[in-house]
Amino acid sequence: MFAVCLVMFINFSIVTAKVTSSPPVLIWGVDTPKATSIFRPVTNSQFSKMIKNMQKDNMIVVYLASELAAKDINCDVCFPYLSKIHPMNFYTQVEEPLKAIRRVSRATEEIVYHNPIISDIRKLELEMELPCNKGQIHAFNFNDRNVLAHDAAMAVATYQFSDCPVVHVYTAYTEEDRSYQRRKAYKTRPVPIQMDPSKGIDTDSSGPSFNQSLGEPEFTYNMVDNITVLRHNMVIVAFKSILMATRIGKGVQVPYNRTQVFLTEGEGEVQVGLLNGRDIKRGIVVVMTTNLSPLILELVPSLGNWYLTRIIFGGNKTFYPRDRIFFGFDFSLCCSDITVFASDTARLSFFDFHLDILYLDKDNGMDSNYEVKPCWSCSVVLTPALSQTIFVMLIIVSILCIGMAMILSIGQNRIMLNANDPELHVKTDT
Structure with missing residues (x-):
C-alpha cells in the first residue's frame, strides 16, 4: 500500500510540476561566467549572486521588454547595435531574472524605475541621462516587444554611460508566452499510459498537440x-x-x-x-x-x-x-x-x-x-535576359553593317586627283 501511494505521489508531482518563466538575458560591460548549457537554465539564486558580485564596483542598468524568447535575441538584423558589442554574454534561459535583481536591491538600494518613450529618439538622450552612482540599480521599462526600438534606445544609453563603470542587462518581465506554454506543456505532461494498439487510442493524447494546422x-x-x-x-x-x-x-x-x-x-x-x-x-x-x-x-x-x-x-x-x-x-x-x-x-x-x-x-x-x-x-518590362540579348544583337548588327560597307567600297576610288596629275584611266606616252 505504501508503494502504491508513493507512485501516485510521484505521478501527481510530475503532472503538477511548477514551471517558472525563464526569459533570455544579455549582459555586457563586464566579464561574467559563461553559460554551462543552453538547455539548462540559470537558476534564480545563481543569477542573484552574479548581480551581487557586479554591483560592488559598477552601476547596473536593466532594460526590460514585456516578453522575450531566445529566438528574438538570435535575430542579428533585429539588433544592429548590440551585434557589434564585444564581449557580451548571452544566457538563453534565466529563472525569474527580475526577481533575482529585486532580491539584490533589497539588501542595498531600491531599484529606480524609468519609463522612457522609445518611439521618440530625440527625447531618449535626455530621458536616459543619469548620474553615475556605483551600486545603484536603474531599470528602464520598455513595455513592449519592439526589439528594434529597444536596440536604438540601448545604443543611446550606452553612449550616455561611456565614462561610467556600468553593467548593462537586457531581459524581459516574462518569457514569450508561446515558448512558455510549450515548455510548460512538455514538463507537466503526465507519463503516457500503455494501451493496446489495436484499440486505436493515441497514447499521448493527454498532452496538447502543437502540430495541428493553424486556422486564420x-x-x-x-x-x-x-x-x-x-x-x-x-x-x-x-x-x-x-x-x-x-x-x-x-x-x-x-x-x-x-x-x-x-x-x-x-x-x-x-x-x-x-x-x-x-x-x-x-x-x-x-x-x-x-x-x-x-x-x-x-x-x-x-x-x-x-x-x-x-x-x-x-x-x-x-x-x-x-x-x-x-x-x-x-x-x-x-x-x-x-x-x-x-x-x-x-x-x-x-x-x-x-x-x-x-x-x-x-x-x-x-x-x-x-x-x-x-x-x-515593379512590373518587369525588360528582363535582364532580354536586355542582354538586345545588347548582343546590336553589336552583331553593327559588325555586319561595317563589314558590308567595307565589301561594297572595294574598287571605288575616293581620293581626289590633283590638277597636274595625269588621268588614271587614260594611257599616255611619256
Missing part, C-alpha cells in the same frame, strides 16, 4: 478591402496575402508544399530598425511577426532609390529577388506580386504588396490624413 487568426490590425495594412511612423506596409512554398522532392515535376503565412495575433504593429543604428542613410529593416517566424525586409538607398536587397524568414533563411526591385524616394512600391527565392529552392511570395517609406521628419505614417506617395510599379 483574428486580425488586430487594419483590414481594408481584404488588404492587411500595417502602420509605423516611418513606413506603411500593405499586402493581401503571403505564401511560403517549400519543395518536397526532386524530379522533373517537383511538387511544392504551400503554406499560408499569417501575422501573429496581437502583433499588429510593424517594426522598423536602422541598419547603422543612427539614421536612415544606410538603410532600414522592416520586421513583421508571423505565425511561422519573424519576417524581415532589408531596404538600402541607392542613387535616389530604395533597393530591396533581401528578405529573411523561416529560421534566418535568406531569400533574394530574381530581378532588381527598387523604387524612388518620392514614390511608394506597388506590386501585384513579388517572389523571392532561397538557396534551397524555397519561395516566398507577396500578393498585392505596397510599401511606402517616410524619410522626411514632417511625415508620420500613423497620421490618418497622410497621403501615400504615387505608385512605382
